[in-house]
Amino acid sequence: MEKIRIRIYPDGIEGFVEKDTTILEGLEKLGIKLETLCGGAGWCGQCIVKVNGALSEISSNEKSILSNEMLIDGYRLACQAVIKGNIDIEIPPQTRLYGNQILTSGVVIEKAKINPDVKTFRISLPIPSLEDQRADLERLEDAIGSKISVSNLDILKKLPIILRESNFDIEAVIYRSELIDIRKPISKPLYGVAIDIGTTTIVAYLLDLKKGEIDVASSMNPQAKRGADVISRIDYSIRGGLQELRDLVVGEINRLIEELCNRQSIEPTDIYDITIVGNTTMMHIFLGVPPNYIAVSPYIPTFTRSMLLEASQLGIHINPRGKCYVLPNISGYVGADTVGVVLATRLYKGDGVKLALDIGTNGEMVLKDGDKLFACSTAAGPAFEGANITYGMRGAKGAIDHINIDDGKINVHVIGDVQPIGICGSGLLDAIAVMIELGILDETGKIVYPEGELIKDLIRKTENGLEFLLRANGGEILINQRDVRELQLAKSAIRAGIEILLEETGRDYKDIDTVYLAGAFGTYLNPESAVKIGLLPPIPIGRIYSVGNAAGEGAKLALLDKDQRRIAEEISKNISYIELSSRRDFQEKFMEFMYFETKR
Numbered sequence: 001m002e003k004i005r006i007r008i009y010p011d012g013i014e015g016f017v018e019k020d021t022t023i024l025e026g027l028e029k030l031g032i033k034l035e036t037l038c039g040g041a042g043w044c045g046q047c048i049v050k051v052n053g054a055l056s057e058i059s060s061n062e063k064s065i066l067s068n069e070m071l072i073d074g075y076r077l078a079c080q081a082v083i084k085g086n087i088d089i090e091i092p093p094q095t096r097l098y099g100n101q102i103l104t105s106g107v108v109i110e111k112a113k114i115n116p117d118v119k120t121f122r123i124s125l126p127i128p129s130l131e132d133q134r135a136d137l138e139r140l141e142d143a144i145g146s147k148i149s150v151s152n153l154d155i156l157k158k159l160p161i162i163l164r165e166s167n168f169d170i171e172a173v174i175y176r177s178e179l180i181d182i183r184k185p186i187s188k189p190l191y192g193v194a195i196d197i198g199t200t201t202i203v204a205y206l207l208d209l210k211k212g213e214i215d216v217a218s219s220m221n222p223q224a225k226r227g228a229d230v231i232s233r234i235d236y237s238i239r240g241g242l243q244e245l246r247d248l249v250v251g252e253i254n255r256l257i258e259e260l261c262n263r264q265s266i267e268p269t270d271i272y273d274i275t276i277v278g279n280t281t282m283m284h285i286f287l288g289v290p291p292n293y294i295a296v297s298p299y300i301p302t303f304t305r306s307m308l309l310e311a312s313q314l315g316i317h318i319n320p321r322g323k324c325y326v327l328p329n330i331s332g333y334v335g336a337d338t339v340g341v342v343l344a345t346r347l348y349k350g351d352g353v354k355l356a357l358d359i360g361t362n363g364e365m366v367l368k369d370g371d372k373l374f375a376c377s378t379a380a381g382p383a384f385e386g387a388n389i390t391y392g393m394r395g396a397k398g399a400i401d402h403i404n405i406d407d408g409k410i411n412v413h414v415i416g417d418v419q420p421i422g423i424c425g426s427g428l429l430d431a432i433a434v435m436i437e438l439g440i441l442d443e444t445g446k447i448v449y450p451e452g453e454l455i456k457d458l459i460r461k462t463e464n465g466l467e468f469l470l471r472a473n474g475g476e477i478l479i480n481q482r483d484v485r486e487l488q489l490a491k492s493a494i495r496a497g498i499e500i501l502l503e504e505t506g507r508d509y510k511d512i513d514t515v516y517l518a519g520a521f522g523t524y525l526n527p528e529s530a531v532k533i534g535l536l537p538p539i540p541i542g543r544i545y546s547v548g549n550a551a552g553e554g555a556k557l558a559l560l561d562k563d564q565r566r567i568a569e570e571i572s573k574n575i576s577y578i579e580l581s582s583r584r585d586f587q588e589k590f591m592e593f594m595y596f597e598t599k600r
Helices: 023-029 060-065 068-072 136-144 153-165 222-226 230-264 280-287 336-345 425-437 481-505 519-524 527-533 550-560 562-574 584-592
Strands: 003-009 013-018 048-055 075-077 083-090 118-124 169-175 178-183 191-197 201-208 212-220 271-278 307-310 323-326 353-359 362-369 372-379 399-406 409-414 459-462 465-472 475-479 514-518 544-548
Touching: 003 023, 013 023, 023 048, 023 083, 060 075, 068 075, 118 136, 136 153, 136 169, 153 178, 169 271, 191 230, 191 280, 191 550, 201 230, 201 550, 212 222, 212 230, 222 230, 230 280, 271 280, 271 336, 271 550, 280 323, 280 336, 336 353, 336 362, 336 514, 336 544, 336 550, 336 562, 353 481, 353 519, 353 550, 362 481, 372 481, 399 425, 399 465, 409 465, 425 465, 425 475, 425 481, 425 519, 425 527, 481 584, 514 519, 514 550, 519 544, 527 544, 544 550, 550 562
Parallel strands: 003 083, 191 271, 271 323, 353 514, 514 544
Antiparallel strands: 003 013, 048 075, 048 083, 118 169, 169 178, 191 201, 201 212, 307 323, 353 362, 362 372, 399 409, 459 465, 465 475
């Protein structure tokens, strides 16, 4: 295959890649990663680069995303442009994949008791004699006081040796009623790991099963290079990539477990139990189960029930006889992560009307009214993740994450307090709220010339319409009409979903006592901005609470307390799922909430 030279600026890197590969593939082979929220499908517009050299013709996707001015200046989408000859590439800052902020902490409304499924028993057994000829296993059962099952032949082989080497003074590790290990009495702690497999990130919590959490490790989900959303990953699975996606996530989980073990100076064999949450697609891919039919009507998953499996069967590197409990899902698009949120927030308990939201590319929401729970999922689109936004990016150094007006001055905050290179979802939300407050947007979302000295130099007219400039630390980022429309689509989908849930219960937004905002976007957004733009109903701000990574907290609860697993399974069975895609009233509400409430 012919090799082509590429030079990369400002890195000063030079290398060779195969002809007829995309720029994205070529850069990846040279160790340079770009933002690719669509996994190279060409619709997110994140992988913009400036190129001089021989490339393929401009694709239809590039023409729809890049302006004529940008195309004339040599800008291309790295996932679409195919290398035909030697090229020089300039990578804009906002295109780089930086170290993103990963949300690991969450709020638990009510502390769980510690009552895990796996326990140790320190036992001194009577030594056998001619007067006491009970079998070793029977002797152990009598000492514990209950029947014990043995499903692993290695344990049975190990039992007589350990008993006699330790003079019948041993520790038995029991999972429910199954003997999964027997060891000399070393009084080592018993460990478990709770894992939240997010579409974007993976978080692993190490817990002492007698004391609680001791450490946490996190990373970006490596599957993201095959698509940032579940539909992209399902499509990649259908095209033969299921095993690759599974290997990526299992490999990353093992790496995080190794990192936790090294930091705490413990052995992976000291870990006996794992709990897993994630959306329904992530759960299918993790288990290697084809998720193909989740993506097409009537959106049927292979399973929603919980799964209890051998960790070794899944390729997870803990004790060879350790277990892995996968929390139950609710539907094809409301998964175990939502069950985790309901667990952590105790949404299923008490009186009143409560709403839990996890907002991302998909928005999962659960409404509790009395003893009834209703759930739905709506495709919000990628704007909250920074995709399809001109200078959009995830929450990382250089991203504008908050904007407000204070004492007549526009304050723009940048992560890392550096010159801005882009804007993340929470920053975009604030920007739209500020534009509404300043009269820069009309009720349809159109950017208009405002009145007042404060912003006369922040509106710029271009061939594509008006733009709103955000300035901070010597740099500026613009918000244009297309960005506003993307945000309108996302906020309207979420709000319409909320209204459908309220309608199902015969309730009004005024009846809502509490709103829990889960996940990274829900944690970092400004509730006032969310209400102002209409993402949330106009309820008092004091009723809105950010609960962080509540899905991960739910996984921890299920690890520490076996009763929480039973509750999780009841939640999964008892939630009424509402499919929005075929409902006419959802489409009507979607159009209704595209509009803003403005001063004009």
